[in-house]
Amino acid sequence: MYTKKRLPYLFSFLLLFIILSPQPMNAAAGISIFTPHTGISLTPGETMNYNVTINNQSTEIKNLEIRLEDMPENWSYSVTKDGYAINRLAVEPGSSESITIDVEVPLQVEKGSYTFDIVTEDQAGVVTSLPVTIDVNEQGVFKTELTTDQPNMEGDADSTFRYDLEIYNRTAEEQHYSLRANAPRGWNVEFETDGKKVTSITVDSNQREQMAVEITPSEEVKQGEYEIPIMASSGSTEAEVNLEAVVTGTYEMELTTPDGRLSSDITPGGDKVIELEVKNTGTSSLTDISLSSNTPPEWNVEFEPANITSLEPGESATVKARVTASDNAIAGDYVVEMSAGSPEISSDASFRISVKTSMLWGWVGVLMIGVVIAGMIFLVRKYGRR
Incomplete structure (x- = not known):
């Protein structure tokens, strides 16, 4: 009976205790932090850009301090909003604000999982936090990388080979390479950045720079494949990339005569044999060389041989050209064009051919003149006295 009388008092005491007891501050504060990337995998030197939303579900303005806690050693971060760096943010009741947090993974870091907290603290000292994890998926390095997407090129001996290279400074310091x-020997190599010839380049920590390499073969280069190592070195690190130039050689040909003379003489209707010399003056083989001519009307040229199967660099071949003049050719100089050509290149030579009349016709002319003179003397003697 006594116990039953005390129950209403006990119940009232418990209700009052519940009403007056303090509530959990984090829930009462009405602040929540949200980002979709609470766990991500990065490589050393990468930067993660977190888009973070801060919600104020309370009935009062919250002036919040924003920071990251438990950051690993040598890691760095920045907090920005609308392009400005901030460390405090005011959020109206029942609204939200978005900020950006950039977290940079250092280059020298151990492979593993790293967790830190995005923290807000209001003017009353109430703290809200959101744990975030970054998994570093490879061991950090201290090195330089020199790369190209196109390490090999092909061209003739007169070509200039141009390669585009990228140098990546994967160290924690600026490097002067x-x-x-x-x-x-005899080749020329030039480096170029921003359109200027250089012999060195400076690259900031964890940055990349583009440069070009121009390689010109020597004048005496032979056909073949050539490897050219390119090095970039500083006091503490260096990198190398191998470039390849495939030289196909040059195609050059000369059509001439053994003594260099490009003239001759001939009689009307007669023929003359001219000895020609076809030279391969390039650095590549020549094949399927054919001989041809361009002559005055009713003239003819025959070649022996008319075709040359192949000529290696530096080699020459002898060809006999039989030139036949027109029967109606009169005395004077004529031009006969002769050509030697392959699928890759050709060479021309112009010959000056002088036509001279036959000595027989000269003597015939002299005889006729003599006959005329003798006839005139006879007539004078016979009729002159009358």
Whole structure:
């Protein structure tokens, strides 16, 4: 009976205790932090851009301090809004604000999982946090990378080979690189950045720079494949990439005579044999060489042989050209064009051919003149006295 009388008092005491007891501050504060990327995988040197939304579900303005806690050693971060760096943010009741948090993974870092907290603290000291994890998926490095998407090129001996290279400074410091090449003797190698010739290049930490390499073979280069190592080195790190130039050689040909003379003489209707010399003056083989001519009307040229199967660089071949003049050719100079051509290149030579009349006709003319003179003397003697 006594116990039953005390129950209403006990119930009232418990209700009052519940009403007056303090509530959990984090829930009462009405602040929540949201980002979709609470767990992500990065490589050393990468930067993660977190888009973070801060919601104020309370009935009062919250002036919040924003920071990251438990950051790993040598990691760095920045908090921005609308392009400005901030460390505090005011959020109206029942609204939200978006901020950006950039977290940079250092280059020298151990492979593993790293967790830190995005933290807000209001003017009353109430703290809200959101844990975020970054998995570093490879061991950090301290090195330089020198790469190209097109390491090999092909061209003739007169070509200039141009390669586009990228240098990546994967160290924690700015590096000043000296550039050099190990090219064959007589070759020329030039480095270029921003349209200017250079011998060195400076690259900031964890940055990339583009440059071009121009390689010109020597004048005496032979057909073949050539490897040219390119090096970039500083006091603490260096990198190398191998470039390849495939030289196909040059196609050059000369049509001439053994003594260099490009003139001769002939009589009307007669023929003359001219000895020609076809030279391969290039650095590539010549094949399927054919001989042809361009003559005055009613003239003719025959070649023996009319075709040359092949000529290696530096080699020459002898060809006999039989030139036949027209029967109606009169005395004077004529031009006969002769050509030697392959599928790759051709060479022309112009010959000056002088036509001279036959000595027989000269003597016939002299005889006729003599006959005329003798006839005139006879007539004078016979009729002159009358």
